[in-house]
Amino acid sequence: MLTFTEKALFALATIFSAYGTFLGFSSLFQVIRRGRAPALQFHWRRVLRAVGMWITMRPIWRARKITSLIHAGLAWGFVFYLLVNLIDVVRGYWNGPYPVPDWLANWFSLLADLFSAIVLASMAGLLFRRFLLPAGRARLQTRADIQRIPSVQINFLQLTVSRDSLIVGIFILCHVGFRLLGESFAISGTGPIAWQPVASAISPVWTGLSHATLAVWEHVCWWIALGLILLFAPYFPYTKHVHLIMAGFNFATKPDRTSPGALDPLNFEDETPGALGALMIEELPQTSITDAFACIMCNRCQDVCPAYATGKDLSPAALEINKRYYLNTHMSGLACGKDSEDQLVDYAITPSAVWACTACGACTDICPVGNEPMLDILDLRRGLVLVEDAYPSEFVDLYRGLERNGNPWNSSASGRLEWADDLDIPTVQEKSDTDVLWWVGCAPAYDQQAQQTARALARVLTAAGVQFAVLGNLERCTGDAARRSGNEYLFDQLARENIRTLNRVQPKRILTTCPHCLHTLGKEYPALGGTFEVVHHTQLLAELATEGRLPDSASAGNVTFHDPCYLGRQNGIIKAPRQVLEAAGARLTEMQRHGRKSFCCGAGGAQMWKEEESPTVGDARYKEAAATGAETLAVGCPFCLTMMRDAAAKDGRMEVKDVVELVAEQLD
Numbered sequence: 001m002l003t004f005t006e007k008a009l010f011a012l013a014t015i016f017s018a019y020g021t022f023l024g025f026s027s028l029f030q031v032i033r034r035g036r037a038p039a040l041q042f043h044w045r046r047v048l049r050a051v052g053m054w055i056t057m058r059p060i061w062r063a064r065k066i067t068s069l070i071h072a073g074l075a076w077g078f079v080f081y082l083l084v085n086l087i088d089v090v091r092g093y094w095n096g097p098y099p100v101p102d103w104l105a106n107w108f109s110l111l112a113d114l115f116s117a118i119v120l121a122s123m124a125g126l127l128f129r130r131f132l133l134p135a136g137r138a139r140l141q142t143r144a145d146i147q148r149i150p151s152v153q154i155n156f157l158q159l160t161v162s163r164d165s166l167i168v169g170i171f172i173l174c175h176v177g178f179r180l181l182g183e184s185f186a187i188s189g190t191g192p193i194a195w196q197p198v199a200s201a202i203s204p205v206w207t208g209l210s211h212a213t214l215a216v217w218e219h220v221c222w223w224i225a226l227g228l229i230l231l232f233a234p235y236f237p238y239t240k241h242v243h244l245i246m247a248g249f250n251f252a253t254k255p256d257r258t259s260p261g262a263l264d265p266l267n268f269e270d271e272t273p274g275a276l277g278a279l280m281i282e283e284l285p286q287t288s289i290t291d292a293f294a295c296i297m298c299n300r301c302q303d304v305c306p307a308y309a310t311g312k313d314l315s316p317a318a319l320e321i322n323k324r325y326y327l328n329t330h331m332s333g334l335a336c337g338k339d340s341e342d343q344l345v346d347y348a349i350t351p352s353a354v355w356a357c358t359a360c361g362a363c364t365d366i367c368p369v370g371n372e373p374m375l376d377i378l379d380l381r382r383g384l385v386l387v388e389d390a391y392p393s394e395f396v397d398l399y400r401g402l403e404r405n406g407n408p409w410n411s412s413a414s415g416r417l418e419w420a421d422d423l424d425i426p427t428v429q430e431k432s433d434t435d436v437l438w439w440v441g442c443a444p445a446y447d448q449q450a451q452q453t454a455r456a457l458a459r460v461l462t463a464a465g466v467q468f469a470v471l472g473n474l475e476r477c478t479g480d481a482a483r484r485s486g487n488e489y490l491f492d493q494l495a496r497e498n499i500r501t502l503n504r505v506q507p508k509r510i511l512t513t514c515p516h517c518l519h520t521l522g523k524e525y526p527a528l529g530g531t532f533e534v535v536h537h538t539q540l541l542a543e544l545a546t547e548g549r550l551p552d553s554a555s556a557g558n559v560t561f562h563d564p565c566y567l568g569r570q571n572g573i574i575k576a577p578r579q580v581l582e583a584a585g586a587r588l589t590e591m592q593r594h595g596r597k598s599f600c601c602g603a604g605g606a607q608m609w610k611e612e613e614s615p616t617v618g619d620a621r622y623k624e625a626a627a628t629g630a631e632t633l634a635v636g637c638p639f640c641l642t643m644m645r646d647a648a649a650k651d652g653r654m655e656v657k658d659v660v661e662l663v664a665e666q667l668d
Contacts, residue, residue: 001091001092001093001094001095001219001222002092002093006092007092007093010089010092010226013227013230014230016230017229017230017231017233017234018233020233020234021233021234021236021237023234024234024235024236024237024238025237026335027237027331027332027335028237028242028293028331028335030334030335030336031282031289031327031331031334031335032286032289032290032293033286034282034289034334034335034337035282035283035284035285035286035287035288035289035290036274036275036278036282036283036284036285036286037285037286038255038264038285038286039286040253040286040287040290041253041255042252042253046251046252046253046254046256047252049251049252050248050249050250050251050252051248051252053248053251053370054247054248054251055079057071057072057075057368059367059368059369059370060072060368062366062368063300063303063366064300067126067129070122070125070126071122071126073118073119073121073122074118074119074122074123074126074172075244076115076118077115077116077118077119077122077176078119078172078244079244080111080112080115081115081119081175081176083108084112084115084179085226085229087108087112088179088222088225088226089226092222092226106195107195109193109195109196110195110196110197113180113183113195113196113197113198113199114197114198116176116179116180116183116198116199117180117198119172119176120173120176120177120180123169123172123173123176124173126169127165127166127169130165131162131165131166164239164240164241165240167235167239168239168240168241171228171232174224174225174228175225175228175229175232176225178221178224178225178228179221179225180198180199180202181202181217181221182217182218182220182221182222182225183196183199184199184200184202184203184205184206185203185206185214185215185217185218185221186199186214186218187199187200187203188203188204188205188206188207188209188214189211189214189215238328238331240295240296240297240324242293243293243294243295243296243369246290246293246294246369247294247296247368247369247370249290249294250287250290250291250294250369250370250371251369251370253287253290254287254370255287258522258523258524258526259519259523259570259571260361260364260365260372260569260570261359261361261364261374261375261519261523261566261570262519262523262524262527263375263378263483263524264527265488265492265527265528266382266488266492268489268492274383276382276383276386276387276488277379277380277381277382277383277384277385277386277387277486277488278344278376278379278380278382278383279343279344279345279380279383279384279387279388280339280340280342280343280344281323281326281327281334281340281344281348282334282339282340283383284344284376284379285375285379287372288372288375288376288379289323289327291320291323291369291370291371291372291373291376292320292323292324292327293324293327294369294370294371295317295320295321295323295324295369295371296368296369297317297320297321298317298368299317300317300366300367300368301316301317301320301362301363301364301366301367301371301373302315302316302317302318302363303366304362304363304365304366304597305362305363306358306360306362306599306600306602306617306620306621307353307356307357307358307617309599309617309620310602310615310616310617310619310620311613311615312352312353312356312613313350313352313353313356314349314352314353314356314357315353316363316373316374316377317373318349319348319349319353319373319376319377320371320373322347322348322349323344323348323376326340326342326347326348344380345380345384349377349380351384351390354377354380354381354384355381355391355392355610357374357377357378357605358565358600358602358603358604358605358607358617359374359377359378359484359565359604359605359606360374360565360569360600360604360605361374361565361569361570362565362569362597362599362600365569365596378483378484378486378605380486381484381485381486382486382488383486384486385485385486385487385488386486386487386488386489391485391486391487392610394609394610394611395485395487395606395609395610397410397609398481398482398485398606398609399482399487399490402477402479402481402482402490402494403490406475406476406477406494407442407445407446407476407477408442408477408481408608408609409442409446409447411446413473413476414473415445415446416440416445416446416472416473416475417440417445417470417472417473419444419445419446419451419454419455420454420455420458423455423458424462425458425470426468426469426470427469427470427471427472427474428469428470428471428472428474428505429472430469431467431469432469432505434467434468434469434507434508435466435467435468435508435509436461436466436467436468436469436507436508436509436510436511436540437468437469437470437471437502437505437507437508437509437510437511438457438461438468438469438470438510438511438512439470439471439475439478439510439511439512439517439521439534440454440470440471440475440513441478441512441513441514441517441638442477443514443638443639443642444513444514444638445475447638447642449638449641449642449645450513450638450641450642452658452661453513453638453641453658453660453661454513456658456660456661456663456664457513457537457660457664459664459667460541460544460550460660460663460664460667463551463667464544464549464550465549466540466544468511471501471505474501475498475501476494476497476498476501477494478494478495478498478516478517478520478521479491479492479493479494479495479498479520480516480517480519480520481606481608481609482494482606483520483524484604484605484606485605485606485609492528495520495524495525495528495530496528498521498525498530499525499528499529499530502530502532503529503530507532508533509533509534509535510522510532510533510534510535511534511535511536511537511540512534512535512536512537513536513537513636513637513638513658513660514637514638514639515536515564515565515566515567515570515571515573515636515637516566516604516637516639518534518535518536518566518567518571519566519570519571521534522534522571523570523571536567536571536573536576536636537636537659537660538567538573538576538577538580538636538659538660539573539576541576541580541583541659541660541663542575542576542577542579542580542583545579545580545583546579550583550584550663550666551663551666551667552666555585555586555587556581556584556585556586556632556662556665556666557586557587557631557632558586558587558589558629558630558631558632559581559586559587559588559589559630559631559632559633559634559662560588560589560590560591560625560628560630560632560633560634561577561578561581561588561590561594561633561634561635561636561659562591562594562598562601562621562625562633562634562635562640562644563577563594563595563596563598563636564598564601564635564636564637564639564640565598565600565601565604566604566637567636567637568594568595568596568598569596569597569598572596574595574596577634577636577659580659580660580663581634581659581662583663584659584662584663584665584666585666586632586634586662589628589629589630590628591624591625591627591628592624592627593624599617599620599621599624600617600621601617601618601621601635601637601639601640601643601644602616602617602618602621602643603618603639603640603642603643604639608639608642608643616643616647617643618643618644618646618647619647619650621643621644621647622644622647622648622654623647625644625654626651626653626654630654631654631655632654632655632656632657632662633648633654633655633656633657634657634658634659634662635656635657635658635659636658636659638658641656641657641658644656
């Protein structure tokens, strides 16, 4: 097809394009390597998992079904076009018959033809949605809004995000379009081909052109289609569409975590920058920098963020987009080892947004490319607290209480068991050989509302014949609030003290009523040398119900259940509380968002200890519960209990109770 001169020119252009592309990706990966350890690692299981997720695009199907279908068609077609382009290059250099079976050539022609139409239709649909439909324009605004960060030039980002999307969109339309037109010119000279229905449908347009003219236009389309790739490839590493490659890379190198929200401990003896949390972008872990390049800018994380939904100054999507554009702008310097001059709070996220995160994990759970913006925020909190000593003033009392008395209420450590003075609650000193060690937690020990949960659980365990004991005054806060507010040093102190206590006691099983205690004890203590079997009280109650050890159900009425973030989403405990409610005779009415998709109560991420701007996350969640028409809102977390009761007190439409309280009522 090509002359000798054309072959030489194309080969030379390919070399230059490949070199430019190599430089772009080389800089990109050098920037990623600037990140903090642990270094990215490949493992064959992760790679296989990544390939499967990359091919099936499994994570995208959890939301926006129609848009996801369009995106899937575009992505699959684009991937198949890697083979199409390779075959087209061979066709340009190969003048003889092709050494492949006819059936294989026919199926390739059919797939290439159909995928051409799918890609063109999908790309046109996505561009129409993004630039012309009101919903698409609104999403573009919120992306580029980068929520109220004064040091970022908003108009520049709006133009940049729009420009990148438009450039890539036009490239795909032209590349695939001219390839399809070239096939239609070839078919016009020979007649329709059943294996190329789309190109055959276009070919009658060229009726009347001579064979020589058709051959020239086929030749021109070949050069335009493949020439666009050579022009675009060096630019590709700097576009948002590099996520096509970096998403798979992200899945293949993402470290295995005990749960999506589990944090890695810090090495307090390490004096290198970033060892105590991230203030600069190169101080983030390498996987967090990879996230910026993998980001698809789809805004799904923002859509599910409770802080953003209630008007707070936080958008996880904006955080990743800001990281991306800062890295692109400073790529050469960072790749060469130059330190960035700006802190993350200067361009990526506002200080108020840092402290608005509830650490619910909704953003990490929904992301179709495996990004973890929540962990970035928690890492940034560490840097602000441990390095800059900068944090909300409300945390002063929180830290003081944890340091002096081992609880965030700053109440006497010796009074941890006063809530049970009139109950027969054995301690491990009195009863060392038990089936269950009940980790009471700080809220049931010091908060009057949560004490109702504890007293109800004590009654149910006793009635069911469960052999249990508590630590009493040996118990300290697990440190969840300290860790998620950035005070990792305080968390480390509390955790190691608790681990020493538990290792001495050697419990067969630990029972908690607080999902945050469940998560910290079971998912985060193992990294510090404390490996224990930990269950939530709804799990134990479900076991007791199955064994017939709970009271015969009467009727708990019409109930809706609020899934705590650290129970359902972070630890996958969704069925157990519902089994308990059914055993208690409840008629369960689900909220629109439940299970892994549950909306946060607003107390996580140490928000329990700071003032929240109105409207509150708790109010939003309570309204969703009240909309079900249920009589009772059941919860499985003392923080959720507090937030939902505070919201319910404003209108009194629903009672708010812990699941075990409904079970205990059946004892009467």
